[in-house]
Amino acid sequence: MPTTALSKSIQVLFLFFLAIAGLYFAKPFLVPLVIAAIMAMLFLPLSNWLEGKGWNRALAALLCVFILLLLLSGIVFLIGWQVNDLARDMGKMQEYVGQSVMKIKTTISEKLGISAEKQQEFIKEQQSAGSGGAGKMVMAVLSGLSGIMVNTILVLVYTFLLLYLRTHIRQFIIKISPQDAKQKNAKILTESAKVARSYLSGLGKMIVLLWIMYGIGFSIVGVKNALFFAILCGLLEIVPFIGNIAGTSLTLIMALSQGADSNMLLGIVGTYAIVQFLQTYVLEPLVVGAQVKINPLFTIFAIVLGEIIWGIPGMVLAIPVTGIAKVIFDNTDALKPYGALIGESKK
Numbered sequence: 001m002p003t004t005a006l007s008k009s010i011q012v013l014f015l016f017f018l019a020i021a022g023l024y025f026a027k028p029f030l031v032p033l034v035i036a037a038i039m040a041m042l043f044l045p046l047s048n049w050l051e052g053k054g055w056n057r058a059l060a061a062l063l064c065v066f067i068l069l070l071l072l073s074g075i076v077f078l079i080g081w082q083v084n085d086l087a088r089d090m091g092k093m094q095e096y097v098g099q100s101v102m103k104i105k106t107t108i109s110e111k112l113g114i115s116a117e118k119q120q121e122f123i124k125e126q127q128s129a130g131s132g133g134a135g136k137m138v139m140a141v142l143s144g145l146s147g148i149m150v151n152t153i154l155v156l157v158y159t160f161l162l163l164y165l166r167t168h169i170r171q172f173i174i175k176i177s178p179q180d181a182k183q184k185n186a187k188i189l190t191e192s193a194k195v196a197r198s199y200l201s202g203l204g205k206m207i208v209l210l211w212i213m214y215g216i217g218f219s220i221v222g223v224k225n226a227l228f229f230a231i232l233c234g235l236l237e238i239v240p241f242i243g244n245i246a247g248t249s250l251t252l253i254m255a256l257s258q259g260a261d262s263n264m265l266l267g268i269v270g271t272y273a274i275v276q277f278l279q280t281y282v283l284e285p286l287v288v289g290a291q292v293k294i295n296p297l298f299t300i301f302a303i304v305l306g307e308i309i310w311g312i313p314g315m316v317l318a319i320p321v322t323g324i325a326k327v328i329f330d331n332t333d334a335l336k337p338y339g340a341l342i343g344e345s346k347k
Contacts, residue, residue: 031313032151036158041196061163195323210234213275221267248272298342
């Protein structure tokens with residue numbers, strides 16, 4: 001009996017590593033599809049409500065996609081609007097950066113004995129050596145932007161089709177299930193959609209509240225373009241653990257380039273500390289809730305593994321996808337130990 005149990009555990013681990021390899025190589029196809037699936041779960045209640053009011057399913061799904069497009073456009077508009085304001089201060093920022101560079105050159109000349117002329121020659125050599133890579137960098141940026149556009153269109157199309165064909169897909173999953181597992185699989189589908197929906201809707205509300213808190217804090221300490229940096233810090237929250245640190249670091253760097261004094265820098269750090277305290281102990285328990293019941297260790301594991309497999313999209317999708325995986329584990333007898341392993345510890 002122990003040998004059989006060990007054999008099953010080895011088979012599960014083998015399938016796990018095989019699944020990771022498949023996810024890695026299928027990234028271009030799966031990333032927009034998984035994002036669309038989670039978006040479809042988020043808009044499912046609205047689609048159901050519209051259909052209950054007599055709307056055609058295609059029109060209801062189309063309206064959901066239109067609302068999603070409006071939300072994305074609104075975020076892009078807010079960022080673009082603030083970037084325009086930021087560009088007006090670019091002259092002062094360049095002047096400050098130039099003064100800082102001159103101070104660094106003077107320090108190097110005094111401490112290391114390297115004259116400013118030699119430093120300038122070295123910089124020119126490096127620029128000429130990297131001139132061939134400038135074109136490649138521009139092409140990489142253009143390629144990245146075109147990839148984002150294509151994936152955005154795919155997400156919108158997939159979201160519409162998943163909402164429109166959801167009954168067809170659900171019936172297929174139920175039909176291929178064994179007779180004794182049909183009811184259980186129907187429950188898994190329902191609970192998976194609920195987990196993803198609860199997490200994303202809670203995350204959206206929390207990001208709006210973070211915009212407000214960061215905006216107030218940055219405005220009080222005197223950060224220029226406070227709204228832009230508040231939006232940036234809030235949006236980066238979709239990347240767990242890393243996003244808020246990255247957003248605050250960028251705010252500090254930009255404030256320095258604008259000639260911020262030590263009081264402003266301390267104010268930015270203080271704002272970050274207060275917001276993080278409120279987020280951890282007030283917003284997340286009340287707004288996001290405990291729908292995705294994963295312990296902190298496996299939350300970190302999921303984020304790291306998501307980044308390895310799918311990069312930044314993998315980090316964003318790690319928590320909701322792991323939450324859905326836990327629902328599947330908890331409702332599958334052979335996988336219940338794994339669901340208990342990644343779930344919250346019981347004191």
